[in-house]
Amino acid sequence: MIKLFTIGFTDKSAEKFFSLLKNAGVKRIIDIRLNNRSQLAGWAKGSDLPFFVKEIGNIGYEHNIDFAPTKDLLSRYRDKTTSWQEYEIEFLRLLNSRNVAQRTDIEQLHEACLLCSEHLPDQCHRRLMAEYFQAVNRDVEIIHLI
Secondary structure (H helix, E strand, O other), rough: OOOEEEEEOOOOOOOHHHHHHHHHHEEEEEEEOOOOOOOOOOHHHHOHHHHHHHHHHOOOOEEEEOOOOOHHHHHHHHHOOOHHHHHHHHHHHHHHHOOOHHOOOOOHHOOEEEEEEOOOOOOOHHHHHHHHHHOOOOOEEEEEEE
């Protein structure tokens, strides 16, 4: 099985966030935020997070905007001009137009963790991304770290 984790950093202390990653055995974070310079948690900024995950848990880091929504789609969802159901459809269409399934070695996602800001995965693109990979490869086991 390919263990694919997801995590959001909002509503988590740094201690809880890094403990969840270490205890789960995460080897690499894939930051799928469009903008990884978030001010929601200072330690989660893209310029600092690679240092922290390496030092605290010997975890690798990459920022992959091919796994992120477009600015337009994200804005329309946040402004409530696009419903969550519409967002899901558009996001999956976007992944297909970017040929994400063909361009990603899904087996290399083993023990990786998709990172976004949303606390829960229910209405977050990290869940959609994980389920997208699972639809391509049934050996993907999704584990949401909450």
